Amino acid sequence: MTAIKHALQRDIFTPNDERLLGIVNVCKAGKKKKNCFLCATVTTERPVQVKVVKVKKSDKGDFYKRQQTWELRDLMEVDAKDASKENPEFDLHFEKVYRWVASSAAEKNSFISCIWKLNQRYLRKKVEFVNVSSQLLEESVPSGESQSVAGGDEDALDDYQELSAREEQDIEGMMEMCEYAVSNAEAFAEQLSRELQVLDGANIQSIMASEKQVNILMQLLDEALGEVDTIEGKLSSYEEMLQSVKEQMDQISQSNRLIQISNSNNVKLLDEIQFLVNYMDLSKGHIRALQEGDLTSPKGIEACINASEALSQCMNVALRPGHDKLAAVTQQQLLFAELRDTFARRLTNHLNNVFVHQGHDQSSTLSQHTEMSLPKHSPLHRDLLRYAKLMEWLKNTHREKYEGLSRTYVDYMSRLYEREVKDFFEVAKIKMAGTSKEAKGKFGKRRRVWTLESLHGSSGKLTGSTSSLNKLTVQGANSRRSQSSSLLDMGNMSASDLDVADRTKFDKIFEQVLSELEPLCLAEQDFISKFFKLQQHPAVPEPEDVDGGTASRIPPRAEHRQSLSSEKDVVRVMMNKIFQSIETELNSLIALGDKIDSFNSLYMLVKMSHHVWTAENVDPASYLSTTLGNVLVTVKRNFDKCISAQIRQMEEVKISKKSKVGILLFVTGFEEFAELAETIFRNAERRGDLDKAYVKLIRAVFMNVEKVANESQKTPRDVVMMENFHHIFSTLSRLKISCLDAERREAKHKYTDHLQSYVINSLGQPLEKLNHFFEGVEARVAQGVREEEVSYQLAFNKQELRKVIKEYPGKEVKKGLDNLYKKVDKHLCEEESLLQVVWHSMQDEFIRQYKHFEDLIGRCYPGSGITMEFTIRDMLEYFSSIAQSH
Structure with missing residues (x-):
């Protein structure tokens, strides 16, 4: 292997x-x-x-x-x-x-x-x-x-x-010594194993030969074990001694722990006692101030404030668990409750007496005064604000008494302000009535007189009074009134009844009324907020709204924001009750001003808008802002009625059949209205209302000028349109009213068109037959007759042309132009001074017609030698001499 x-x-x-x-x-x-x-x-x-x-x-x-x-x-x-x-x-x-x-x-x-x-x-x-x-x-x-x-x-x-080289040589030597090392590797391995075992046995015999050294080693090991036993005995004795020391230390530690627990309990007990003494103890001086402190002197009020704050701190302290079971704590709480109730009764009775006394005070009445000024209540506010912190304390501790004081204050102060406001407005009405010469006793309503006869200044019959007619006639015949003269109320008042000084005086009176009311309301609202501590704490209940609803209709918001909104509602409700007569009196004064002169609505609109804008910048939700906003609606409605009445009077105008029209009085009336309005509305916040009124009035003027022109019998339609639209164009160009730029261009266009129409129609009369003859020539050419063949037409031959031309020698032409000049002079009015403009336009048109006639003669009667019996130079001399002679 x-x-x-x-x-x-x-x-x-x-x-x-x-x-x-x-x-x-x-x-x-x-x-x-x-x-x-x-x-x-x-x-x-x-x-x-x-x-x-x-x-x-x-x-x-x-x-x-x-x-x-x-x-x-x-x-x-x-x-x-x-x-x-x-x-x-x-x-x-x-x-x-x-x-x-x-x-x-x-x-x-x-x-x-x-x-x-x-x-x-x-x-x-x-x-x-x-x-x-x-x-x-x-x-x-x-x-x-x-x-x-x-x-x-x-x-x-x-x-x-x-294997290294040496090892390989050794292995090869061993394999050479064994014949079957290669052929039978397993037998070779077994032989090597047997030899290894022989070597192991020799090693064991060598070890056994060293038995003496082993015995010595064992003896040394036994001695070492004896020493180890000795050391273990000593360690055991040491451990016993340390055990007794450990028991003693444990006893000492237990004793120290008990001492620490006792000290900790004593510290905690002392802390509890100090807590109750520090936060549940009220000084004798504070108790005396709450029971019998002087509520009339500044020092006494200051002492009561400090005592009430100390009492609140004692009553509102957060007791720890178990404190409420202590008899001393319970006794102190009963004492605090009795002191709170006693002081609340004293404070409520004192402030009730102050409010009742102020409500019955008659010294500030204006019945004997003639000056337009409202009494100032800053001394009362200054005295009462010393009690503001006490009112805050009462609000947090006795809500019922706080609300009762609020109702008492509103009840008695509303009576006081009602007398003062009523007297103030009586004086204002008396002074305002002095701006009208016809105001006697109660202010009677004037009868409106406005017919077209009074507009164009004739001496005919009128539907109104004769005196008013005479005044209007004189001014209509001479010249339109200047800006410094009286500005008519479009028929509501005659020129001598009201002048600029009267309107300026009315404006000052109305401004003074608003200027007196504004600081009065703001001062009272500021006092109510500070004195009754509104808009500061989130605990104010939701009061009824002005219209009888409740604040519950307000969608849910954050608690702090909702409380602020509710307290603003409380202030507004109190202000509405205190000054409940202001809005009524203002509406009555506005009605009087509108009855005296409907143009007063312009002054009132500007002044009221400015004061509303000022009040909204201070506080959009304030009583003053709300009330003036409501009155502004009435003023705006009167302003719209004034505009509508003027438009209606334009539509009801009647035409005189005996005199020429001239410049219609409602046209000059619009001019005067615009001049007055531009003076009043300069830098005003409600400019948009005036611009809308301008558009309505100018459209009505345009429409009724055309109506009068169509119905006029004595004055030609073109003259009525030309003169009045020229006057309108001049007015708009001079005043530069940006919202009427389109109407200004339209007026110029109408003036130019009707001037041209009047000139063309008028020039047909001096050369009537000649005009008819050439119109017939142009008609034949238009029908298809060749221009050089027109002279062969029986009615338009050369002989007929010479006959017509002979009827208009230079003298006859000059005579006809002189009659035309006189007729134009009768048609045109003196106020607009358009006679020379019209005469010059007629001259240009006559020259144009003359050149046109010569051109037709040259084209339709070539080589005939027929010419007009007067030249262009003759015509220029005729026009110039006629204009100079008149």
Whole structure:
């Protein structure tokens, strides 16, 4: 087997850098005469790989070859079949079970031992060995063939080396001494084994010869054992002494532990006593302040505040478990509750008296005053704010008394403010009534007078009063009113009834009213928030809303934010009750201002919008912001009514049949409205409302100008349209109102179109027959008659043309133009000064027609020598002399 192993190592494993460590001659179980070798190998390179290789002779029998290889890490189990009896059979469990029969049990055991050692040394995953003797797994295989096959112990597996040259020479020498060393390797191996046994026996005899030295060694060992016994005795005595010391130390340790427990209990007890003394004790000075402290002096109030805070700390202290069972703690709690109730009653009674006294105070009434100012309550607020911390204490300890004080304050202060606000608005109404000359006693409603006769200034009959007609007639006939003069309310008021100074005075009065109300409401709201400690603590219950609903309709939010919202609602409810008359009085004042002059709604809209914007910047949810916002809706509604009333009056206009129209008064009225509005709304927040009103008014003006032009009988339609749209265009160009840019361009377009139309229609009259003649010529050409053949038409021959031209000599043309100038002068009004513009346009149009007639004569009557009896130079002289003569 050694020779086979050497041959396999040389021919198969050395070329593959492998070492053969174990070999067994096997055949498959159940089959005979198909022997092969199972070899256990390791690689010489690291990491080391352990394999089981199946080697078989070739069919010719002259060399060996590898047939199958398994990794040792894939081996799961080795089954030796029987651990107590010698048995050559064994199984190797890889991915499947391989059953083998070894040539001898010794070879099987040697191979299994080799597998075990390789598994222990190189594999983390241990192979399971079944039915294998434990002695076989722990010890090396005995000497002899098995030892040479298995390779000795574990170290021999790693220390295997190839034979050196000296060793090869020795082996060759031994083989030469034996004739059958090569032919019968097994016999040679047995001979070597016998010689080895002889050498072992000689070694044993040599050892036995050294018996004397062994006896001496044994004697020394016995003496050493005696010394060990002596040392053990001493150690035992030492241990007994240490045991007594240990017991004493244990007693001392137990005593120290008891002392520590006692000290710890004493410290804890002292801590509990100090806790109760520090947090459950109220000084005599605090008790005296709570029972009989002065609530009128600053020092007394300060002492009461300190005492109430100390009492709250004592009552709100977090007691530790078991404290509530102590009689002293219970007694202190009863004392604290009695002091709390006593002081709450004293504080509530005192503040109730203050509120009642202030509510009945008559010194601040305005009934005898003529100045527009509201009384200032800052002294009262300053005095009451000294109690703010006490109110916070009352809010946290006695909610019922706190809420009762809140109701009392609201009840009595609402009476006080109602008297003051009513007197204030009475004075404002009296001063506001002074802006109208017709205001006598109660403010009577003026009758609106507006017809077209008053607009164009005729002396005809009117549906209104004669005095108003005379005033309107004078201003309509002379010139439109300047910006500094009175600005008409589109028929609501005559020019002498209201002037700019009156409106400016009204504006100042209204601004003063709002300026007085604003600080009053803000100061009161700020006081309520500070005095009643609102918007600070999350414990405020949800109050009823202004409209009767509850705050429960608010969607769930974080607790702190919800409490802030609820407390803002409380402030708003209190403010609504205290100032419940402000909104009513403001609406009444607004109605009066609108009755005096509907244009006052412009002032009120701007002022109210500004104050609403200011209030919203301070607090969008404040009472002032809400109230002014509600009143602003009314003002905006009045403003819209004013615009609608003016549009309705335009639509109801009537036409006079006896006088020319001229510039319609609602056109100049729009101009004055725009001038006033631009002055009022300069840098205003509600500019968008004015822009919308502008668009409505200008569209109504456009529509009603066309309506009047269509219904006019004395003044031509083109003149009405031309003059009024020229005035509108001039107004819009001067005021530069950006939202009316489209209307400005439209007005210019209408003015230009109607100017051209009026000029063309008017020029047909001085040369009427000549115009008709050439219109007929153009008609024939349009029907298909050739231009050079028109002169052969009976009605349009050269003789007829000469006859028509003779009817219009220069003098007749000049006379006709002079009559045309007089007629145009009668049609046009003086306010717009368009006579020269129209006359110049007529001159240009006349020259254009003249050139057109000459062109037709040249094309339709060629070579006839027919010409007009006046030239372009004559026409220019006619137009110039007529204009200068008038």
